[in-house]
Amino acid sequence: DVKVTQSSRYLVKRTGEKVFLECVQDMDHENMFWYRQDPGLGLRLIYFSYDVKMKEKGDIPEGYSVSREKKERFSLILESASTNQTSMYLCASRESGNTEAFFGQGTRLTVV
Amino acid sequence: ILNVEQSPQSLHVQEGDSTNFTCSFPSSNFYALHWYRWETAKSPEALFVMTLNGDEKKKGRISATLNTKEGYSYLYIKGSQPEDSATYLCAFYSGAGSYQLTFGKGTKLSVIP
Numbered sequence: 001d002v003k004v005t006q007s008s009r010y011l012v013k014r015t016g017e018k019v020f021l022e023c024v025q026d027m028d029h030e031n032m033f034w035y036r037q038d039p040g041l042g043l044r045l046i047y048f049s050y051d052v053k054m055k056e057k058g059d060i061p062e063g064y065s066v067s068r069e070k071k072e073r074f075s076l077i078l079e080s081a082s083t084n085q086t087s088m089y090l091c092a093s094r095e096s097g098n099t100e101a102f103f104g105q106g107t108r109l110t111v112v
Numbered sequence: 113i114l115n116v117e118q119s120p121q122s123l124h125v126q127e128g129d130s131t132n133f134t135c136s137f138p139s140s141n142f143y144a145l146h147w148y149r150w151e152t153a154k155s156p157e158a159l160f161v162m163t164l165n166g167d168e169k170k171k172g173r174i175s176a177t178l179n180t181k182e183g184y185s186y187l188y189i190k191g192s193q194p195e196d197s198a199t200y201l202c203a204f205y206s207g208a209g210s211y212q213l214t215f216g217k218g219t220k221l222s223v224i225p
Binding site for chain 1: 148163201207214
C-alpha cells in the first residue's frame with residue numbers, strides 16, 4: 001500500500017512563528033504536492049515538486065515556501081504564520097503521467 | 113487557473129436512493145479526469161481515472177461517465193448507503209507539460225439512514 005504520511009494531524013501555532021509541515025511518501029513517486037482545503041473553496045494547490053530540489057508555484061504560493069532535499073520528503077514552510085493560514089493542509093504524491101494521486105491524512109493548522 | 117466546476121455543492125439523500133452529480137471541465141487540452149472520494153477524518157482516495165470520450169467506469173454501486181467533447185463527467189451512486197457519505201472530488205489533468213491536477217470544490221453527499 002502506498003503511504004503518504006504527514007508529520008502532524010493537528011497543530012496550533014502563534015502568529016509570526018515559522019511553521020514546518022512535513023510529508024513523506026514511500027513509493028518513490030517523482031511528484032509531490034501541497035494543497036490547502038478551506039470550506040467553499042475546495043483543494044487549492046500551494047506548491048509542487050517534480051524532482052528533488054525542484055519546485056514550482058501552484059495557485060496560491062504567497063506566504064509559503066517548500067523544500068525537497070530528498071525524493072521521499074516534501075516540506076511546506078510558513079515563514080511567518082498568519083491567521084489567514086489557518087486551514088487543512090494536504091500533501092499528495094503521484095508518479096509522472098496520468099496516474100492517481102495518493103494523499104496524506106491532512107494537518108489541521110490553527111494560527112492564533 | 114483552470115475552471116473545474118462541480119454541482120451540486122451538497123446534497124442529502126435517503127438510504128436506498130440513487131443519485132448523481134456533475135463535474136464540468138475545459139474541453140480543450142484534455143488528458144484525463146479523476147474522481148476521488150474523501151470521507152471525514154480520512155485521506156481522499158481515487159475512485160476512477162478516465163481518459164477516453166464515452167468512457168464508463170464502475171466500482172460496485174458507483175459508476176462514472178465521461179464526455180470530453182462537451183467537457184463533463186457524471187458520477188452515479190446506485191442505492192446509496194450511509195457509508196457513501198463523503199465529499200466527492202473531480203480533478204482535471206491536462207497532460208503534457210503539466211504535473212498538477214486541478215480540483216473542483218467537491219460535492220458533499222450525506223446519506224440519511
